[in-house]
Every structure is written in structure tokens, then in C-alpha cells.
Amino acid sequence: MDKSSINVGLLGWGTVGTGVSKILLSQSGLISQNAxxxxxxxxxxxxxxxxxxxxxxxxxxCLTTDPSEVVDNPEIDIVVELIGGVTDSRDFIGRAIQNGKHVVTANxxxxAEHGGELFRLADxxxxxxxxxxxxxxGIPIIKTxxxxxxxxxxxxxYGIINGTCNYILSQMHEGGVDFKVVLKEAQAKGYAEADPTLDIEGHDAAQKLLLLTALAYGMNAPSEHIHVEGITKITQQDIQYARELGYVIKLLAIGKLNSAKSVEIRVHPTLLPMQSLLANVGGAFNxxxxxxxxVGPTLFxxxxxxxxxxxxxxxxxxxDAGKSIVGDRDSRVSRAWRTDAKPEVSLCLIDDIETRYYIRSVVQDKPGVLAQISSILGEHRISIASVIQKERYETDETASLVIVTHMASEKNMQFxxxxxxxxxxxxxxxxxxxxEEEVAF
Ligand SMILES: NC(=O)c1ccc[n+]([C@@H]2O[C@H](COP(=O)([O-])OP(=O)(O)OC[C@H]3O[C@@H](n4cnc5c(N)ncnc54)[C@H](OP(=O)(O)O)[C@@H]3O)[C@@H](O)[C@H]2O)c1
Structure with a gap:
């Protein structure tokens, strides 16, 4: 198409929308050179x-309270959806696409919920x-x-892709403070929402991981089939025992092609070797x-x-959308959502993974307890790599027993x-x- 200028419409002018308008207005020279x-x-x-x-x-x-002035406006070429949520945004994006507009979203x-339908429509x-x-x-991981x-x-x-969880876990490591105390502080500083459920229960990271694995493996996995576990049960004791064992706890989003050629997709707290680069990603960084x-291992x-x-x-x-309008680029969507796409790999359910485990049990402080626990592990073909037993708590005569296993099957571990x-x-x-021992760096 021969077009020297392209019109952009924004839906939403909150945190991200304001930033976008600032860049579009202040960097127009640089952008026109690049685009x-x-x-x-x-x-x-x-x-x-x-x-x-x-x-x-x-x-x-330029400002309106009527979204149709963006979505249905024949003068607008690119619609940028920055309102969030899944109802109005789905409707506006669908309409914009049907009106022949290129769409950009941060949602x-x-x-995660309607990607399949929207990408097919765009296609x-x-x-x-x-x-x-x-x-x-800001990390260009999708394009990469x-x-x-x-x-x-x-x-x-392997992704640390939820800043709220990373901030909380980093503070727990550095400050020796409990989860609930750090969460309150994170809310006061604006690092956590008033209702933090989506973040601390791992769902935000899972939504992002599904987008990454769709691109990496061409697979549009159903969210209900992936294992998602948040950080709410991580205690200061776990943080300290992990450190004694040479690990740091992070909320990790994992996509992994295993030896059975199926893809593990999971989000959960993970012990990472203390010297690994990922273990040293602190604060709200991703x-x-x-x-x-x-290419081998890369890190963003x-x-x-x-x-x-x-x-x-x-x-x-x-x-990028501007370039595709002037015919410089292929506008087609990822193979994960293409109508002609056939995934080459299947999803590995959590029961079928194999990994190493940290177990912490509060046990009665008397002889024979370790023998009982190790016998159960042995019966399920789980072998112990190391054990730490902590002194009894004075009040109720219990002690903490921490066990690190070698590689074991998740199914056996759950039994x-x-x-x-x-x-x-x-x-x-x-x-x-x-x-996770083998995070490359
Ligand atoms: N904030 C971040 O750091 C960040 C990072 C990555 C991705 N994102 C994603 O970016 C998107 C926007 O986030 P944000 O933080 O910028 O949100 P935000 O600050 O809450 O702003 C949302 C904007 O959308 C407008 N809006 C909401 N519903 C609308 C509707 N039905 N019609 C018209 N306008 C509507 C709001 O208008 P009013 O103010 O008039 O209500 C507001 O201007 C979300 O999908 C979010 O997940 C955000």
C-alpha cells in the first residue's frame, strides 16, 4: 500500500496508554526513520x-469517551488496545480486525483466554x-x-515473568521477613495490586507462559491442563533452608521439551542454584x-x-504494524494460532514430569522418624541426596526435617x-x- 502517514488510535489512556502517547508524540522523528x-x-x-x-x-x-471513534473510524489504520480485561477488549479488538485494522495489544x-479466536480472525x-x-x-521476548x-x-x-512475586521473594531473601509482611509493603509501594491474587497465585505468570510456549512450540495448550502454583505457602524457613542448601527460591515459569518429546508447561516456586544468573534477578525485574x-543458551x-x-x-x-501496512513485512500471525497449524509436540502433564525435590516436614523429635520417611521415599523409588534436621522447637517438641531428593517422578512423589x-x-x-538445576547460566 502506498501510504506516507499512518493513523493510530488508542483504546485506553491509563499507565501504558499515557506512555505510548508520550513516545508517539516526542519521538516522531526517530519513529518515522525506523518505521x-x-x-x-x-x-x-x-x-x-x-x-x-x-x-x-x-x-x-483527539480524546473521546466513545471507543467506536477508534474501532470503527475509517481513518484509523492501527488500533492499540490498552484497556485490559477480557470482555470489552475482546469485542473492540474483534471489531477492529473485521474493519481491516492492524491491532496491537498488551493484554x-x-x-490467554481468547487468543486462538482473535489470531484466527486476524489471519x-x-x-x-x-x-x-x-x-x-519492555523485554523483546515475543519478537525474539x-x-x-x-x-x-x-x-x-525459564522465565521470571511476574515482577510482584519476584519482588516479594527477593525481599523475603534479603530482609528475613515473612510473606504476609512483604506483601503488605509491596502493596504500599505499588508493586502489588490491592487484590494480588492473580499475581501471587501464579496465574499472571501462567498466562504469559502460555503465550511464550505457543510461540516456542507452536502449541496452544489449554490453561486448565497446565500446573500453576503460587508463592503464598513459601515461608521464611524455606527461604533459609534453601539458602543453606545453596539455592534461592523464585517463581519460575517453565516450558521444556523433555526426552519423551512432549512439552512441560508449568509455573511454581522453584529452587535455583544460588550462583545461577536467574537466581540473582532481584526486585521487580523480569x-x-x-x-x-x-543458538544455545540466551538470557533476556x-x-x-x-x-x-x-x-x-x-x-x-x-x-511493525506500520511496516506491514506499507508492505514491508509479512503480517501473518504465529504458527501457534494459524488455522493451518499442526502442533508437532504434545503437552506433558505435571504427573509425568521428573525433577528433583525439596521436602520440608515438621516432625516429632524422636528416634526412627527419618527412617520411616526414607522408607516411604524408597518404596516409591525416590532416593535422597541430602538431609538437614533442625533442632526441636521448645514448645511442642517438634523439629524441621529437610530432604533434597535426586531426580524422581512427580507421580511417585505425590503418592x-x-x-x-x-x-x-x-x-x-x-x-x-x-x-531446577539446569537453568543454563
Ligand atoms: N501497567 C503495566 O505496567 C503493564 C505491563 C504490561 C502489560 N500491561 C497491560 O496493559 C493493559 C493496560 O494496562 P494499564 O496498567 O495501562 O491499565 P490502566 O492504567 O488501568 O488503564 C486502563 C485505561 O483503559 C480505559 N478503559 C478501561 N475500560 C474501558 C472501556 N470499556 N472503554 C474505554 N476505555 C476503557 C481506562 O479509562 P478510565 O481511566 O477513563 O477508566 C484507562 O484509561 C492491560 O491489559 C495490562 O495487563 C500493563
Whole structure:
């Protein structure tokens, strides 16, 4: 198409929308050099008109409270959805695509739930649906998987992709403070939402992981079939015992092609070797390690959220859409969502994985307890790599028993844990945390 300027419409002018408008307006020269076309911010829709514009300067008629002035506007070429949620956003994106507009979104929740349908619609209408900012904010991991690693079979990817959880776990490691105390502090500092469930229960990381594994393995896995576990049960004791054993606990999103040629997709707290680079990703930062068969191990690190880092990724997507409008690029979507796509691999359910485990049980402090537990582990073909027994608690004569296993089957481990927790000498439910030794760096 011969077009020297391309009109952009924003749906949503909150944290990310404001950042996008700032970049579009302040970097227009740089963008037109990179895009080969001029991008014009034509309309911005939000629910209520703002009293202040936060120093962002655009004509008054640019702002509207009517989203159809963006979605159905024949002058707009690229619609940027930054409202969040899954209902209105799905409707607006669907309409924009059917109106022949290229779409950019940062909405992982929407794509995790309705990605298949929206990508197919985009494919049918020959428009692009770009989503770089949906995962790991400013880190260009979507484009990397989609384009830079297109010649690789991805062997594994490990992501620290939820800044809230990483902040909380880092503070627990550094400050020796309990989960609940750190969560409150994170909420006060704006690192955690007032309702943090989506983050601390692992669902936000799972939504992002599904996007990454769809790109890496061409597989659109159903979210209900992947194992998702948050960080709410991690105690200060676990943090300290992990450290004694040479590990750091992180919420890790894992996609891994195993020896049975099926893909493990799981999110859970994970013990990582203390010297690994991923274990040293602190605060609210994100990192994704990708291991490709040709490229080998790679690591991407940066800010996973926030106004300007996220806006940087959104504007890169707008530029890409601009290039596809002028015919510079193929606008087709990832093979994961293509109507002609056939996944080459199957999903490995959590019961079928094999890994190493950290077990912490509170046990009665008397002879023979370790023998009972190790006998159950032995019956389930789980061998012990190391054991730490901590002194008794003065009040109730219990002690903490920490066991690290060699590689074991998850199914066997779950059976063993049921039997261990049913022993009279074991108090309450034991803690079970998976260990990843081979995170490449
Ligand atoms: N914030 C981040 O760091 C970050 C990072 C990565 C991805 N994301 C994703 O980016 C998206 C936007 O996040 P955000 O933090 O910018 O959200 P936000 O600050 O809450 O802003 C949302 C904006 O959307 C508008 N809006 C909501 N529903 C609308 C509707 N039905 N019609 C028109 N406008 C509507 C709101 O308008 P009113 O203000 O008038 O209500 C507001 O301007 C989300 O999908 C989020 O998951 C955010």
C-alpha cells in the first residue's frame, strides 16, 4: 500500500496508554526513520475525560469517551488496545480486525483466554495482531521467539515473568521477613495490586507462559491442563533452608521439551542454584532464559512492567504494524494460532514430569522418624541426596526435617507425600518445592 502517514488510535489512556502517547508524540522523528512512515496519533478513547493531561500535548478533539471513534473510524489504520480485561477488549479488538485494522495489544489475560479466536480472525482478515508488551513488559521476548529464533527448536525456556512475586521473594531473601509482611509493603509501594491474587497465585505468570510456549512450540495448550502454583505457602524457613542448601527460591515459569518429546508447561516456586544468573534477578525485574538447539543458551533481562518500558514494547509493535501496512513485512500471525497449524509436540502433564525435590516436614523429635520417611521415599523409588534436621522447637517438641531428593517422578512423589503426611510423627502438611538445576547460566 502506498501510504506516507499512518493513523493510530488508542483504546485506553491509563499507565501504558499515557506512555505510548508520550513516545508517539516526542519521538516522531526517530519513529518515522525506523518505521519508514509517519505515525500519527489520531484518537484516544477512555471512559472518562481527564482533568489533566500529564504534560502530553495533543489536540482537544483527539480524546473521546466513545471507543467506536477508534474501532470503527475509517481513518484509523492501527488500533492499540490498552484497556485490559477480557470482555470489552475482546469485542473492540474483534471489531477492529473485521474493519481491516492492524491491532496491537498488551493484554495477556485476553490472549490467554481468547487468543486462538482473535489470531484466527486476524489471519483471515490479513491483518497483524501484535502483543510484545503482554509478556515481560519492555523485554523483546515475543519478537525474539517469533523471529530471531525461528531457525531453532526451543529446548527449554525459564522465565521470571511476574515482577510482584519476584519482588516479594527477593525481599523475603534479603530482609528475613515473612510473606504476609512483604506483601503488605509491596502493596504500599505499588508493586502489588490491592487484590494480588492473580499475581501471587501464579496465574499472571501462567498466562504469559502460555503465550511464550505457543510461540516456542507452536502449541496452544489449554490453561486448565497446565500446573500453576503460587508463592503464598513459601515461608521464611524455606527461604533459609534453601539458602543453606545453596539455592534461592523464585517463581519460575517453565516450558521444556523433555526426552519423551512432549512439552512441560508449568509455573511454581522453584529452587535455583544460588550462583545461577536467574537466581540473582532481584526486585521487580523480569528475566527469560531461552535455550535453542542452534543458538544455545540466551538470557533476556529488564523491566517487566511500568509506563515507559511497557510503552516501548507497544510502540515497537505499532512500528511493525506500520511496516506491514506499507508492505514491508509479512503480517501473518504465529504458527501457534494459524488455522493451518499442526502442533508437532504434545503437552506433558505435571504427573509425568521428573525433577528433583525439596521436602520440608515438621516432625516429632524422636528416634526412627527419618527412617520411616526414607522408607516411604524408597518404596516409591525416590532416593535422597541430602538431609538437614533442625533442632526441636521448645514448645511442642517438634523439629524441621529437610530432604533434597535426586531426580524422581512427580507421580511417585505425590503418592509418597500423601503417605508421609499421614504418619503420626509428621505434623501438618509437608512443604514440597521443585528444584531446577539446569537453568543454563
Ligand atoms: N501497567 C503495566 O505496567 C503493564 C505491563 C504490561 C502489560 N500491561 C497491560 O496493559 C493493559 C493496560 O494496562 P494499564 O496498567 O495501562 O491499565 P490502566 O492504567 O488501568 O488503564 C486502563 C485505561 O483503559 C480505559 N478503559 C478501561 N475500560 C474501558 C472501556 N470499556 N472503554 C474505554 N476505555 C476503557 C481506562 O479509562 P478510565 O481511566 O477513563 O477508566 C484507562 O484509561 C492491560 O491489559 C495490562 O495487563 C500493563
Amino acid at each position: 519508514g512512515v509517519e505515525l500519527r496519533l489520531k484518537k484516544i478513547a477512555k471512559r472518562t475525560l481527564p482533568a489533566l493531561r500529564d504534560g502530553v500535548d495533543f489536540p482537544d478533539d 495477556k489475560a485476553l490472549l 483471515e482478515n490479513r491483518v497483524s495482531l501484535n502483543f510484545e508488551a503482554s509478556t515481560a513488559g 521467539l517469533r523471529e530471531s529464533f525461528a531457525a531453532n527448536r526451543i529446548q527449554s525456556l 528475566a527469560v532464559c531461552v535455550i535453542g538447539d542452534a 533481562y529488564g523491566q517487566g512492567a511500568g509506563e515507559m518500558p511497557t510503552a516501548s514494547a507497544v510502540v515497537a509493535d505499532i512500528i 509418597a507425600m500423601k503417605e508421609i503426611d499421614a504418619l503420626d510423627v509428621v505434623k501438618g502438611a509437608s512443604q514440597l518445592i521443585r528444584i
